[in-house]
Amino acid sequence: MRNSSRENKFEPVASQSDGALVQRMTAGDDRALGELYDRHGGTLYALAVAIAQERADAEEIVADALGQAWRTAAQFDPGRGSVGAWLATITRTRALDLVRARGRRARALVRAAGESSDGLAAPIAAAGEAPDRGIERQEARQLVGRSLAELPEPQRRVIELAYFGGLTQTEIAAELQEPLGTVKTRMRAGMEKLRGSLAQLLLREGP
Amino acid sequence: MTDHQGYRELAAPFALDALSAAERAAFAAHLAECATCRADVQAFREVAGVLAHAAPAAEPPAGLRDRVLREARRVRPLAGRRAIGPWLAAAAALVLAVAAGYGYWRERAARDQLGSALAATRARLDSADQLVAAILDSTVGTADLAATGKAPTMRLYWNRARHVVVVAAFDLPPAPAGRTYQLWAIKKGQSPVSLGTFNTSGGGRAIVTLPVPTGLKPDLSAVTEEPSGGSPQPTQQPFLVGAWQGI
Numbered sequence: 341m342r343n344s345s346r347e348n349k350f351e352p353v354a355s356q357s358d359g360a361l362v363q364r365m366t367a368g369d370d371r372a373l374g375e376l377y378d379r380h381g382g383t384l385y386a387l388a389v390a391i392a393q394e395r396a397d398a399e400e401i402v403a404d405a406l407g408q409a410w411r412t413a414a415q416f417d418p419g420r421g422s423v424g425a426w427l428a429t430i431t432r433t434r435a436l437d438l439v440r441a442r443g444r445r446a447r448a449l450v451r452a453a454g455e456s457s458d459g460l461a462a463p464i465a466a467a468g469e470a471p472d473r474g475i476e477r478q479e480a481r482q483l484v485g486r487s488l489a490e491l492p493e494p495q496r497r498v499i500e501l502a503y504f505g506g507l508t509q510t511e512i513a514a515e516l517q518e519p520l521g522t523v524k525t526r527m528r529a530g531m532e533k534l535r536g537s538l539a540q541l542l543l544r545e546g547p
Numbered sequence: 548m549t550d551h552q553g554y555r556e557l558a559a560p561f562a563l564d565a566l567s568a569a570e571r572a573a574f575a576a577h578l579a580e581c582a583t584c585r586a587d588v589q590a591f592r593e594v595a596g597v598l599a600h601a602a603p604a605a606e607p608p609a610g611l612r613d614r615v616l617r618e619a620r621r622v623r624p625l626a627g628r629r630a631i632g633p634w635l636a637a638a639a640a641l642v643l644a645v646a647a648g649y650g651y652w653r654e655r656a657a658r659d660q661l662g663s664a665l666a667a668t669r670a671r672l673d674s675a676d677q678l679v680a681a682i683l684d685s686t687v688g689t690a691d692l693a694a695t696g697k698a699p700t701m702r703l704y705w706n707r708a709r710h711v712v713v714v715a716a717f718d719l720p721p722a723p724a725g726r727t728y729q730l731w732a733i734k735k736g737q738s739p740v741s742l743g744t745f746n747t748s749g750g751g752r753a754i755v756t757l758p759v760p761t762g763l764k765p766d767l768s769a770v771t772e773e774p775s776g777g778s779p780q781p782t783q784q785p786f787l788v789g790a791w792q793g794i
């Protein structure tokens with residue numbers, strides 16, 4: 341590592357892969373954790389806010405999630421997905437746990453109960469707000485946001501309720517008062533479409 | 548298996564973590580022996596892996612980076628441990644993660660081996676199919692209950708016209724003295740409803756018919772071991788769980 345990782349944080353592509361950083365974490369190198377935060381912290385924080393709504397909670401969620409990633413770095417398995425996906429999974433789980441522990445509903449559900457067309461993807465299309473760290477992150481956000489926004493509303497809805505709302509397909513069916521079979525079909529169709537529209541990104545993120 | 552299509556539909560919700568603990572356990576067992584579904588899940592999981600990018604932008608507070616590092620410095624990373632095959636490990640880990648959030652079924656819901664245990668008894672299930680089918684007609688729903696920790700498997704036949712459930716159990720040792728097995732019908736979000744108790748013979752088999760209340764339309768069934776006479780509600784985590792199809 342040259343200099344401190346802080347000075348590098350605006351570089352679009354850092355010299356080491358995410359996987360190499362995780363490897364260094366297993367050896368107890370906390371600068372690697374700092375760099376991982378610089379690359380993914382913004383995404384994870386946004387995810388935590390999207391699920392938990394409260395910013396103070398989101399801070400706790402991200403700190404806990406990265407603490408867990410730090411402790412369990414040796415269990416990261418590149419065969420199962422990217423480092424970003426791994427961190428997102430940990431963060432999402434933590435966020436949903438916290439929301440449930442507080443007896444609250446995830447933000448996606450609060451939204452779903454209100455305006456029917458107000459999906460999570462909506463703000464992103466209009467976005468451009470907070471400058472993201474790194475061009476790749478920014479591109480990923482735009483691409484995923486756009487791909488989700490382009491889905492037929494019912495398909496997008498079930499995927500958002502599952503991912504951001506933490507609902508099972510059965511719970512989604514109850515929430516939307518739709519037959520379970522309809523929910524299943526929409527979920528699969530939506531995921532198939534995303535798989536196509538995100539192919540480029542998925543190739544790049546790689547496992 | 549009669550219902551590969553039914554399983555295929557579970558690949559997307561599995562990747563999105565949108566299955567109940569019992570559905571997940573059953574699907575994980577299916578994955579162990581179905582390459583098509585494994586490929587689906589792999590692809591969908593990659594999609595799910597980037598969905599975090601769809602969260603509306605939010606700038607983390609300035610102090611968060613320091614907090615993360617400060618908290619991390621208090622502990623050292625754990626030593627590595629990755630023993631079982633990555634796929635099964637993934638399935639088992641997911642089952643565990645989801646099961647942890649549920650009251651009744653906890654750690655028991657995973658363990659490796661469940662796939663091979665199922666495969667080993669599949670042939671016997673199929674011959675039992677023919678036997679049981681003889682006493683059933685077309686209005687029959689089925690549930691395959693996957694073992695979550697031990698070897699046994701079970702297939703249930705729900706005859707809606709006759710209001711009975713036929714239980715076919717395999718490789719299930721008889722319950723210990725003073726204990727019995729109890730079958731539950733579970734509607735998501737509601738308390739389990741007892742469908743009655745049963746026991747197996749010395750050969751580990753049982754084919755019994757239990758009456759069921761009318762109007763019941765469960766999502767899942769599960770089996771627990773209970774004190775003789777059964778319990779009003781499960782007192783243990785179930786060791787067999789499965790989703791109903793076609794009822």
